[in-house]
Amino acid sequence: MRDELLAAVDLSAYYGERKAVGNVSIAFRRKAVTALIGPSGCGKTTLLRCFNRIHELSFDARVEGSVLMEDQDIYSAGVDPMAIRRRIGMVFQRPNPFPTLSIVDNTMAYGGRGLSRAQKQERAERALRSAALWDEVKDKLRSSPLRLSGGQQQRLCIARAIAAEPEVLLMDEPTASLDPIASAVIEELMASLAERFTIIAVTHNMQQAARVSDVTAFMLADESGTGRLIEVDDTAKLFTTPSDRRTEDYITGRFG
Amino acid sequence: MTAEPRFRRLARFVSPADRGFAAIVVAGSTLFALLILGLFAELALGSWPSIKAFGPAFIWKSEWDPIASKFGALPMIYGTVVTSLIAIVLAAFIGIMAATFLAEFAPRWLSTPLSFLIELLAAVPSVVYGLWGLFVLAPFVRTTIGPALQHILGWLPLFSGPIYGVGMLTGGIILALMIVPTVTAISRDVIAAIPGDLREASASLGTTKWETATRVVLPAAKVGIFGACVLALGRALGETIAVTMVIGNRPAISASLFAPGYTLASVIANEFTEATTSIYISSLIELGLILFFVSMIVNGLARLMIWSVRGSERTAV
Numbered sequence: 001m002r003d004e005l006l007a008a009v010d011l012s013a014y015y016g017e018r019k020a021v022g023n024v025s026i027a028f029r030r031k032a033v034t035a036l037i038g039p040s041g042c043g044k045t046t047l048l049r050c051f052n053r054i055h056e057l058s059f060d061a062r063v064e065g066s067v068l069m070e071d072q073d074i075y076s077a078g079v080d081p082m083a084i085r086r087r088i089g090m091v092f093q094r095p096n097p098f099p100t101l102s103i104v105d106n107t108m109a110y111g112g113r114g115l116s117r118a119q120k121q122e123r124a125e126r127a128l129r130s131a132a133l134w135d136e137v138k139d140k141l142r143s144s145p146l147r148l149s150g151g152q153q154q155r156l157c158i159a160r161a162i163a164a165e166p167e168v169l170l171m172d173e174p175t176a177s178l179d180p181i182a183s184a185v186i187e188e189l190m191a192s193l194a195e196r197f198t199i200i201a202v203t204h205n206m207q208q209a210a211r212v213s214d215v216t217a218f219m220l221a222d223e224s225g226t227g228r229l230i231e232v233d234d235t236a237k238l239f240t241t242p243s244d245r246r247t248e249d250y251i252t253g254r255f256g
Numbered sequence: 257m258t259a260e261p262r263f264r265r266l267a268r269f270v271s272p273a274d275r276g277f278a279a280i281v282v283a284g285s286t287l288f289a290l291l292i293l294g295l296f297a298e299l300a301l302g303s304w305p306s307i308k309a310f311g312p313a314f315i316w317k318s319e320w321d322p323i324a325s326k327f328g329a330l331p332m333i334y335g336t337v338v339t340s341l342i343a344i345v346l347a348a349f350i351g352i353m354a355a356t357f358l359a360e361f362a363p364r365w366l367s368t369p370l371s372f373l374i375e376l377l378a379a380v381p382s383v384v385y386g387l388w389g390l391f392v393l394a395p396f397v398r399t400t401i402g403p404a405l406q407h408i409l410g411w412l413p414l415f416s417g418p419i420y421g422v423g424m425l426t427g428g429i430i431l432a433l434m435i436v437p438t439v440t441a442i443s444r445d446v447i448a449a450i451p452g453d454l455r456e457a458s459a460s461l462g463t464t465k466w467e468t469a470t471r472v473v474l475p476a477a478k479v480g481i482f483g484a485c486v487l488a489l490g491r492a493l494g495e496t497i498a499v500t501m502v503i504g505n506r507p508a509i510s511a512s513l514f515a516p517g518y519t520l521a522s523v524i525a526n527e528f529t530e531a532t533t534s535i536y537i538s539s540l541i542e543l544g545l546i547l548f549f550v551s552m553i554v555n556g557l558a559r560l561m562i563w564s565v566r567g568s569e570r571t572a573v
Contacts, residue, residue, distance in 0.1 A: 052460060054456060054459060057455075057459060059364075082464060083462065085459065085460055085463075086461070086462030090456075090460035092456065092460075094453060096451070096453040096457045097457075098472050099454075101471075101475075109458075109471070110461045157457070161461070164461055164462065
C-alpha cells in the first residue's frame with residue numbers, strides 16, 4: 001500500500017476562460033489531515049472541488065490535468081464521476097442537511113445502497129456516533145434536521161458524508177459559519193476521523209490549520225488571479241520554518 | 257386609551273413622504289378588499305329573487321328548465337368540478353415534469369427558448385383554444401382518445417357510453433392545456449429557487465441527477481409547486497369560453513366523462529343574453545354566486561393542505 005492515496009498532477013481548473021487554479025501538483029498522505037490555506041480568492045476551494053469532480057457541475061467549468069486515486073486518473077474517459085464521489089465524500093462551508101428528510105434519513109440518504117433497513121439503521125447510528133452527534137439526536141431521529149443548531153447540522157452533514165463510507169473526506173471551511181465552541185467540536189472530530197479517513201480541509205484560519213492538520217499546503221493567487229500552490233510541508237515545519245518567502249509573509253500576517 | 261397616544265407618538269416621527277406612501281398602500285389594499293365585498297354584495301343582491309324562490313335546494317336540484325322556470329345548479333357544479341379536476345390532474349402531471357426538466361436537466365440553450373414557448377401558451381386567447389378544441393381535439397377524442405380509453409378502462413362507469421367528442425373529458429383536456437403554462441412556469445421558478453448547495457450536497461454523495469431531483473429538490477419545492485397547482489386550479493374553475501365550446505352544454509349529470517355536460521361559467525355566458533324572465537336572470541346570477549363560493553372553498557381547502565404540510569416542517573420553507 002502506497003503512502004499516498006490521492007494526488008493532483010499538473011491540475012488546472014477553469015471557469016470559462018478564467019483560470020482559477022493553475023498547474024497544481026500535490027500528493028495527499030493516507031489517513032492524514034492536509035490543510036489548504038491561503039488568502040481569499042487563492043483557488044483553494046476550487047482545487048478542493050476538483051478532487052470529487054464537483055467543480056465540473058458549475059456553469060462553464062472545466063479541468064485540465066489529472067487527479068490520481070491509487071494511480072487511476074479520476075478524470076479519464078471511462079470513469080463514472082458518481083462512483084468517484086462515493087469514494088470521496090465532501091462537507092461544505094455552510095451546513096446543508098436535506099430539509100425534507102429526517103435526521104436519520106439524512107444520514108442514510110444514499111449511504112449503503114442495497115442494504116436492508118436494519119443494516120441501514122445500524123450504519124446510520126455508527127455514522128452519527130462517529131460524527132459525535134448520536135447522544136444529542138438519538139431521541140429525535142425522526143425530527144427535522146433544521147431544528148438542530150448550526151454546529152449539530154454540520155456534524156450531521158459529516159455523518160451523512162461518512163455514512164457512504166468514503167476513503168477521502170473533503171472539507172470546505174467546515175467551521176466557517178460556526179461559533180468558536182461549535183468549531184472546536186468539529187476540530188476535535190476531524191482529529192478522530194483522521195484515524196479512518198484521508199482528510200483534505202480548506203481553511204482560511206491559520207490557527208485551525210496549525211491545530212488540526214499534519215500537512216499544510218499554502219496557495220496564493222498570482223497577478224492574473226490564478227491560484228498557485230506555493231509550498232507544501234509538514235504543518236509544524238511550514239508554520240515555523242517556511243521555505244518560501246511568501247509563505248512566511250502570509251503566516252506572519254503581512255498580508256491576506 | 258393606551259394604544260392611541262402610543263400610535264400618535266409614533267406618527268410624529270413619520271415623514272410626510274412616509275405618510276403619503278402609507279396612504280397609497282393602504283388605499284390599494286383596501287380597494288381590493290372593497291371590490292371583493294362589493295362583488296359579493298352585488299351577486300347576493302342579484303340572486304336574491306332566486307334564493308327566495310328556490311331556497312338552498314337550488315344547489316342540489318338538477319333540473320334546469322327555463323321554460324318551466326325550474327332551476328337547479330347541481331349539473332353545473334358537477335361539470336365545473338369534474339372538468340377542473342381532470343384539468344388539474346393532467347396539468348399537474350405534465351407541468352411538474354416539464355418544470356423539473358427545464359430547471360434541473362435542460363441545458364441553458366434549450367431551457368430558455370422552451371420556457372418562452374410554454375409561457376407563450378398562456379398568451380393564446382381562450383377562444384382560440386376553444387376553436388382548436390372544437391375542430392381538432394373533439395374529433396380526435398371521438399376517434400382516437402375515447403375509443404382507446406374505453407378499450408382499456410371501459411369497465412369503469414367513467415369511460416362507458418357513447419363518445420360524442422364534445423363532453424367533459426374534452427373540456428377537461430382543453431382546460432389542462434390552458435393551465436399547464438401556469439403550473440410549469442411557477443413550478444420551474446420554485447424549483448430553480450431551491451438552494452444550489454442542496455444539489456451539491458446530494459451530488460457529492462455520488463447520486464444521479466434523477467435521485468437528486470426526486471429525493472432532494474422536488475420534496476424541498478413541494479409546497480411551492482402545490483401553490484402553483486392551486487393557482488392553476490382557480491383559473492380552471494372560472495375559465496369560460498373554451499370550455500363552453502367543447503363541453504356540449506347539456507345540464508345533466510352523467511357518470512361518463514364522454515358525455516356532454518355544463519359548467520357554471522358556461523351557462524352564464526351562454527344563456528345570459530336570452531334570459532327573459534327576472535327569475536331566470538336571478539338564477540344565472542346565483543350560479544355566479546355559487547362559482548364564487550366553489551372557488552373560495554377550493555382555495556380554502558388548498559390553503560389548509562399547505563398549512564398542514566408546512567406545520568410538519570415549519571422551518572423548512
